[in-house]
Amino acid sequence: MxxxxxxxxxxxxxxxxxxxxxxxxxxxxxxxxxxxxxxxxxxxxxxxxxxxxxxxxxxxxxxxxxxxxxxxxxxxxxxxxxxxxxxxxxxxxxxxxxxxxxLGVSSPQIDHPGRGFSFRQTGPLDMRMNVDDALSAAEIVNNWDEADLASVIWRHGDEKQARRIASAIVKSRPVLDTTSLSAIVADALPAAVRRKTRQPAAKTFQALRIEVNSxxxxxxxxxxxxxxxxxxxxxxxxxxxxxxxxxxxxxxxxxxxxxxxxxxxxxxxxxxxxxxxxxxxxxxxxxxxxxxxxxxxxxxxxxxxxxxxxxx
Structure with missing residues (x-):
């Protein structure tokens, strides 16, 4: 290991x-x-x-x-x-x-692409700390309605652009992997916000992870x-x-x-x-x-x- x-x-x-x-x-x-x-x-x-x-x-x-x-x-x-x-x-x-x-997520979980926590590396939209749990990030990203998705991103990510991001995700469905989601989030942000943000998708990924794992x-x-x-x-x-x-x-x-x-x-x-x-x-x-x-x-x-x- x-x-x-x-x-x-x-x-x-x-x-x-x-x-x-x-x-x-x-x-x-x-x-x-x-x-x-x-x-x-x-x-x-x-x-x-x-x-x-x-x-x-x-x-x-x-x-x-x-x-x-x-x-x-x-x-x-x-x-x-x-x-x-x-x-x-x-x-x-x-x-x-x-x-x-x-609390939170550990470095090995973030660094392993197959776990789906990283917005830098391509992997499945998973984010489950316990892989036996039913709910994955893919379920939220691809099946939840836009309002609920925006609520998750706002509440758990403190993301001011939550509605724009949720709308962009819904329009891009199906979203198949982490780097695709990361690109969708970055493109949804206003250019001025994107220029000031080192990791545009970080808050959205945090929000999804928190929701997946309650x-x-x-x-x-x-x-x-x-x-x-x-x-x-x-x-x-x-x-x-x-x-x-x-x-x-x-x-x-x-x-x-x-x-x-x-x-x-x-x-x-x-x-x-x-x-x-x-x-x-x-x-x-x-x-x-x-x-x-x-x-x-x-x-x-x-x-x-x-x-x-x-x-x-």
Missing amino acids: DEFRHVPVMRDEVVDLLAAGASDRERPLFLDATLGAGGHTAALFERCPNAQVVGLDRDAAALVAAEERLARYSDRLTTHHLRFDQLTDVVDPGSLSGVLFD ELDVIEPALLAAIDSLDLGGRLVVLAYHSGEDRIVKRVMKEESRVITGRRDLPPPPDAKVRMRLVFNGAHKPLANELEANSRAGSARLRAAERIEGLN
């Missing part, structure tokens, strides 16, 4: 945050909810010699690659072919010292389930790569780290409990030296929260 290689984003800070939540545990248990190629987990094993990790990924190819990369830790790693919102199938409430979510729909329930699974002092660490993801992460962490009464003029009820505290305010970004080595890390936003209230 040499083609499935991925540089873990903000690796050292991620591992520092997770390890700090397990400093008083003899055999900490972590969940890597998006195992990918296993880069973060490999670093975590090095940092915490007694740690056990449960790794999830909806991409079967990623799991195979991770198992090969982490073979020397096989007695400390358990993997499952699951979406991260299914984490309660394999972990118990209050059992984890830390949880990591590395990416935004599963983040909140997964985060809440992860919080339930944390032991006292355990850390929730999340890397997000676009504004839609990060808004959800920010909101969930904020809501779980404050008492909500529903009325600003009312004090919190006496039995109110805040489950989390923010480890730091706002989001951290990659440092300049990391961006020089891995330009794809540029959009990363890192947030972390710690469980401060145990199970009742």
